[in-house]
Amino acid sequence: MNKVKALLASSPLKQYGRPLEVGLHQEGRRLTPQRRKILDLFENSGSGNHLSAEDVHHLLLEAKSRVSLATIYRTLRLLVEMGFLYELELSEGGHRFELASNDHPDHHHLVCVRCGRTEEFENEQVIQAGRIAAEKNGFKLIESTLNVRALCPGCQHNN
Amino acid sequence: MNKVKALLASSPLKQYGRPLEVGLHQEGRRLTPQRRKILDLFENSGSGNHLSAEDVHHLLLEAKSRVSLATIYRTLRLLVEMGFLYELELSEGGHRFELASNDHPDHHHLVCVRCGRTEEFENEQVIQAGRIAAEKNGFKLIESTLNVRALCPGCQHNN
DNA sequence: CACTCTCATTAGCCGTTATTATTGAGAAAT
DNA sequence: ATTTCTCAATAATAACGGCTAATGAGAGTG
Numbered sequence: 001m002n003k004v005k006a007l008l009a010s011s012p013l014k015q016y017g018r019p020l021e022v023g024l025h026q027e028g029r030r031l032t033p034q035r036r037k038i039l040d041l042f043e044n045s046g047s048g049n050h051l052s053a054e055d056v057h058h059l060l061l062e063a064k065s066r067v068s069l070a071t072i073y074r075t076l077r078l079l080v081e082m083g084f085l086y087e088l089e090l091s092e093g094g095h096r097f098e099l100a101s102n103d104h105p106d107h108h109h110l111v112c113v114r115c116g117r118t119e120e121f122e123n124e125q126v127i128q129a130g131r132i133a134a135e136k137n138g139f140k141l142i143e144s145t146l147n148v149r150a151l152c153p154g155c156q157h158n159n
Numbered sequence: 160m161n162k163v164k165a166l167l168a169s170s171p172l173k174q175y176g177r178p179l180e181v182g183l184h185q186e187g188r189r190l191t192p193q194r195r196k197i198l199d200l201f202e203n204s205g206s207g208n209h210l211s212a213e214d215v216h217h218l219l220l221e222a223k224s225r226v227s228l229a230t231i232y233r234t235l236r237l238l239v240e241m242g243f244l245y246e247l248e249l250s251e252g253g254h255r256f257e258l259a260s261n262d263h264p265d266h267h268h269l270v271c272v273r274c275g276r277t278e279e280f281e282n283e284q285v286i287q288a289g290r291i292a293a294e295k296n297g298f299k300l301i302e303s304t305l306n307v308r309a310l311c312p313g314c315q316h317n318n
Numbered sequence: 319c320a321c322t323c324t325c326a327t328t329a330g331c332c333g334t335t336a337t338t339a340t341t342g343a344g345a346a347a348t
Numbered sequence: 349a350t351t352t353c354t355c356a357a358t359a360a361t362a363a364c365g366g367c368t369a370a371t372g373a374g375a376g377t378g
Contacts, residue, residue, distance in 0.1 A: 030330045030369055043306075053320080068372045073321065094320070110292050121292045129282040130307040133269050137278050139309035146305045148289040149203075150298035189339055189360045212351080227342045232351060253350070 023082050034067045038075045039084060045142075050088055050096035106130070106143055112152035137142045193226045197234045197242060201258045201299075209212050209247060209255040265289070268311055271311035 020039055021031045041059055042049065049061070053072050060067050075095050079085040088096040106127045110119040123146070130144030163263040178200055180190045199209065199219055210218070212231050220228050235256050247255040265286045268280040282305070289303030 015332070025331085028331095029367080030160050030205075032370065046265060066372095069320095070322075070373080071371055074370080108292070109290075110289075110296055110298055112298065119292070119298075122290070123288040125284045126288045126305060129267075130269075131303060133267070133278070134282075134306055134309045135284070137269055138312040139269055139271065139278075140309040140315050142310065144307040146285060146289060146303060146361075148292055148298075148303040149301040150293045151301065152294075153297040156299050157162045159258045184361085187361095189338080192338065192362070193341075213349095225342095228350095229352080230341055233340085256331080 006083045020082075020084065029078075034071050035075050035078070037065055037067065038072065039079060042085065042097070050098040052096055056097075056141055106145065108146035108148070110148045110150060110152060117154075166233060171242075179241075179243065181273040183240045188237075193230050194234050194237070196224055196226065197231065198238060199208055201244065201256070211253055215256075265304070267305035267307070269307045271309060271314055 020035070024031050024035070037060060039054060041056060042051070044049075053069065053076055056072050057069055058065070058078070076085065076087075080087045080097065083100055084101075085097045086100045088098065090096060107120050107122055108126060110121060112118070126146050127144065131141055133139075134141040136159075179195070183190050183194070196219060197215060200215060201210070204210075212228065212235055215231050215235070216226070216228055217233075235244065235246075235254075239246045239256065242259055244256045245259045247257065249255060266279050266281055267285060269280060271277070281285050286303060290300055292298075293300040
């Protein structure tokens with residue numbers, strides 16, 4: 001019975017939820033609903049979406065969340081500085097932003113539940129499975145991620 | 160541009176991380192390290208594990224986390240009340256507990272990012288993919304879940 | 319237009335204190 | 349043997365106040 005510690009280590013998967021908050025706090029900044037909403041907008045739109053400040057403004061407006069343009073500009077700059085967004089400069093003037101983390105749209109994680117070691121991998125069959133499940137239920141696919149919980153070699157041995 | 164609300168609804172996926180904490184707080188209860196550890200024990204042991212109070216006590220002890228038996232009994236009862244655990248009564252006297260949510264060991268979610276509607280499905284290919292990824296990296300598989308983010312039929316249409 | 323700045327107002331976060339749920343140890347019950 | 353109870357000690361939260369980051373509105377800039 002030496003997988004005990006492994007069982008205890010609180011699942012590393014959980015950290016996926018909080019990086020904006022901790023990132024902000026580390027720098028003495030604050031997590032505001034506006035910042036949350038703006039980042040959520042990108043995170044929920046899946047990868048590959050590139051939005052302008054105006055786009056963000058309108059999207060939020062239509063969703064009954066008025067956020068001032070000034071704040072949107074400020075927040076977009078902030079999120080780029082923090083590495084959450086990429087900034088694309090269009091030659092015609094005007095900037096677009098897109099999620100930085102989603103450069104691998106359908107990537108999957110192999111996570112050691114004990115030490116948190118994580119390997120990424122891709123697998124066409126998995127993507128396919130997500131596509132099929134979506135189709136079967138009439139859903140429009142955005143993206144899919146497979147989380148595999150496991151024990152890494154090191155944690156299996158040196159108890 | 161009518162997937163607006165969908166993009167805003169903070170991803171239902173995120174709630175997977177916090178349900179114990181929010182559940183407790185809603186009822187005026189407190190999230191203690193002991194409660195967290197006991198639930199983690201079940202969550203990280205994968206599905207199908209059925210443990211007695213004594214088992215939990217010993218497992219925690221071996222992991223250098225002493226939690227009194229009284230607390231373990233109290234917490235197990237609490238987690239059952241809250242729906243996190245199932246309680247199995249053995250005829251020979253003595254109860255066993257197991258994770259309630261993991262009744263489908265390798266189940267996958269199709270989640271509407273807008274309304275949160277969730278469909279479960281299973282897929283052998285996905286399980287296979289997890290198994291292969293684990294093997295390739297020398298990991299010992301515990302379980303895998305595929306999260307497919309999508310828009311449900313309703314949310315695609317009535318904007 | 320596409321974006322930044324100014325400034326009064328708002329509100330997030332960090333201490334601290336006060337409240338009370340929870341724990342641990344052991345006795346008691348079943 | 350398995351589970352519950354008692355009660356003093358502990359510690360998680362709620363509550364409050366102060367500090368100051370962040371917002372919104374609108375003017376300003378190129």
